Structure formats: structure tokens, C-alpha cells
Amino acid sequence: MYAIVEIAGQQFKVEKGRKLYVHRLEGAENSALSFDKILLIDNDGQVNVGTPVIQGAKVNATILRHLKDDKVIVFKKKRRKGYKVKNGHRQFLTQIVIDDIVA
Numbered sequence: 001m002y003a004i005v006e007i008a009g010q011q012f013k014v015e016k017g018r019k020l021y022v023h024r025l026e027g028a029e030n031s032a033l034s035f036d037k038i039l040l041i042d043n044d045g046q047v048n049v050g051t052p053v054i055q056g057a058k059v060n061a062t063i064l065r066h067l068k069d070d071k072v073i074v075f076k077k078k079r080r081k082g083y084k085v086k087n088g089h090r091q092f093l094t095q096i097v098i099d100d101i102v103a
Contacts, residue, residue: 001044003101005059006037014059014098024092027063033096035059041103048103058102064095 002015008023027033038057041048048054069091076085 002042003038004040005035016098016100019097021093021095025094029063029065031063033061060099061096064097066094069093
């Protein structure tokens with residue numbers, strides 16, 4: 001059984017016991033979360049597609065930890081103009097584990 005869920009503006013395919021990295025969510029570590037924007041549920045071949053979401057369905061999850069992603073280097077250059085800018089960025093993430101899917 002899996003579901004397509006919208007979490008923090010992005011869509012994820014989730015299954016029970018799966019760990020995900022999502023954009024930083026509110027809440028302390030080891031606290032429970034519930035997501036109700038379920039777009040699709042596949043229960044052993046029976047596919048239920050929402051219009052746009054499935055009413056009454058939800059996904060329960062637990063926050064494992066908050067962390068920062070690897071650094072991404074942003075380098076800009078215009079040739080023959082002497083223009084060079086180097087910046088870095090580290091995205092704030094939250095690692096969650098899916099506890100169960102309620103259809």
C-alpha cells in the first residue's frame with residue numbers, strides 16, 4: 001500500500017516505514033504529525049484518485065530529526081567583464097518516518 005501525499009508544497013510517494021527528507025516542518029523531534037492532503041492511494045491494485053484530495057484519508061508520521069542538507073555552490077560569471085560571484089546555500093530539512101496510512 002502506498003499513497004501520494006502533498007507535504008510542504010511538494011508531492012511524495014509514501015509507504016509505511018519509509019523515511020523521507022522534507023522541507024523544514026514545525027514540531028519537536030519525536031513528535032507526531034498528520035497529513036491530510038492525500039492525492040492518491042493504491043491498496044494492492046485498487047487505485048483511489050482524489051479530486052483533488054481524498055476525503056477522510058490521512059497519513060501519520062513522526063519527526064526523527066531536523067538537519068541541514070549538503071552545501072550547494074552558486075557561482076555566477078560574465079566573461080570578459082570581470083564579474084564573478086560565489087555563494088553557498090544549505091537547505092533546512094526534516095527527516096520523518098511514515099507510521100501508517102489511513103484510507
